[in-house]
Amino acid sequence: MTETPVEARGLVKQYGRITAVDHVDLTVNRGDVYGFLGPNGAGKTTTLRMMLGLIYPTAGSVRLFGRDPTTEGAAALNGVAGFVEAPRFYPYLSARTNMQMMAAFDGDDAVSRVEAALDTVELTARADDKVGGYSHGMRQRLGIAAALLREPRLLLLDEPATGLDPGGMRDMRALIRRLADGGMTVLLSSHLLAEVEELCDRVAIVRAGRIVYEGAIADLKATATTGYRLRTSDNTAAIAVCEAQAGVASARLDGGEVHLDAAEPAVAELSVALVESGLRITALVPDSATLEDLFFRLTEGSTPGETEVPEPAADVVGGVA
Numbered sequence: 001m002t003e004t005p006v007e008a009r010g011l012v013k014q015y016g017r018i019t020a021v022d023h024v025d026l027t028v029n030r031g032d033v034y035g036f037l038g039p040n041g042a043g044k045t046t047t048l049r050m051m052l053g054l055i056y057p058t059a060g061s062v063r064l065f066g067r068d069p070t071t072e073g074a075a076a077l078n079g080v081a082g083f084v085e086a087p088r089f090y091p092y093l094s095a096r097t098n099m100q101m102m103a104a105f106d107g108d109d110a111v112s113r114v115e116a117a118l119d120t121v122e123l124t125a126r127a128d129d130k131v132g133g134y135s136h137g138m139r140q141r142l143g144i145a146a147a148l149l150r151e152p153r154l155l156l157l158d159e160p161a162t163g164l165d166p167g168g169m170r171d172m173r174a175l176i177r178r179l180a181d182g183g184m185t186v187l188l189s190s191h192l193l194a195e196v197e198e199l200c201d202r203v204a205i206v207r208a209g210r211i212v213y214e215g216a217i218a219d220l221k222a223t224a225t226t227g228y229r230l231r232t233s234d235n236t237a238a239i240a241v242c243e244a245q246a247g248v249a250s251a252r253l254d255g256g257e258v259h260l261d262a263a264e265p266a267v268a269e270l271s272v273a274l275v276e277s278g279l280r281i282t283a284l285v286p287d288s289a290t291l292e293d294l295f296f297r298l299t300e301g302s303t304p305g306e307t308e309v310p311e312p313a314a315d316v317v318g319g320v321a
């Protein structure tokens with residue numbers, strides 16, 4: 001039996017004419033904090049529902065630690081916990097009572113973990129208050145506490161920080177980081193790139209049900225580099241030097257800077273040529289399209305398939321981070 005926490009292969013979910021999830025392949029390895037990133041309606045929740053065995057795939061398969069949640073039911077969810085959309089509780093009962101009821105239902109010694117779980121999510125002081133009076137952020141944290149009752153090795157979280165204020169988001173990130181540092185594998189969906197960038201090492205970007213990128217965030221960032229920005233004592237003269245330099249594909253003036261396309265060795269030669277021409281260089285830096293730009297390029301536009309998708313390094317796709 002494989003110990004890979006999540007393996008989705010050719011996963012499809014069709015609702016009438018809508019293909020909510022369209023041949024999704026993704027692999028979450030042990031210890032990953034894996035981001036499942038995409039805009040509204042991209043198919044994140046639907047994918048997580050299939051992973052949690054809540055709905056059947058139209059085609060394809062999911063394995064959690066080698067087990068199929070759609071056919072093996074609860075047994076496949078051993079060691080797995082999480083929630084989709086918003087966690088649900090009885091609003092007229094306190095957080096502690098809700099937790100105790102869930103723990104009793106879970107069986108084993110889950111009841112003995114209630115207090116520690118409340119403590120981990122920093123709700124001990126409010127544990128006797130009715131959940132109906134909880135803020136959105138408190139409910140999200142209680143949802144994670146409820147998941148912790150199962151002592152999961154894999155935590156599946158659907159947009160855990162969405163709707164939280166900046167402080168609440170920071171606390172949620174810190175909580176997830178603590179759980180990951182404690183050895184838990186985490187898959188979390190999000191439509192916020194910044195959140196995923198800060199928390200995750202690997203990411204799948206989904207658009208209209210299809211994965212448009214899977215791999216390390218670092219590799220995605222590397223593909224975002226498009227050229228160099230140059231500032232000199234005389235930018236017009238610098239353009240002439242660039243144009244005469246072998247290996248410099250294009251050079252243009254833009255906002256008091258020269259933007260040029262060239263590989264690193266050509267840039268090294270160019271710097272010498274500039275100085276030899278009597279120009280003084282004040283800046284020569286890689287021009288990275290921000291990750292945000294790249295995300296929008298990947299997830300917006302006409303139809304999937306027409307967008308230019310960067311090719312991540314082959315050895316990291318699906319590999320162990």
Ligand SMILES: Nc1ncnc2c1ncn2[C@@H]1O[C@H](COP(=O)(O)OP(=O)(O)OP(=O)(O)O)[C@@H](O)[C@H]1O
Nearest residue numbers: 015018020038039040041042043044045046047191
């Ligand atoms: N039960 C359903 N019946 C019909 N269509 C559905 C159903 N569930 C999801 N869909 C459709 O599937 C697509 C993906 O929805 P999904 O909720 O998975 O997106 P999402 O990425 O979670 O979006 P969000 O960021 O808004 O939560 C949408 O077009 C949605 O309307």
Ligand SMILES: [Mg+2]
Nearest residue numbers: 044045046158
């Ligand atoms: Mg959703």
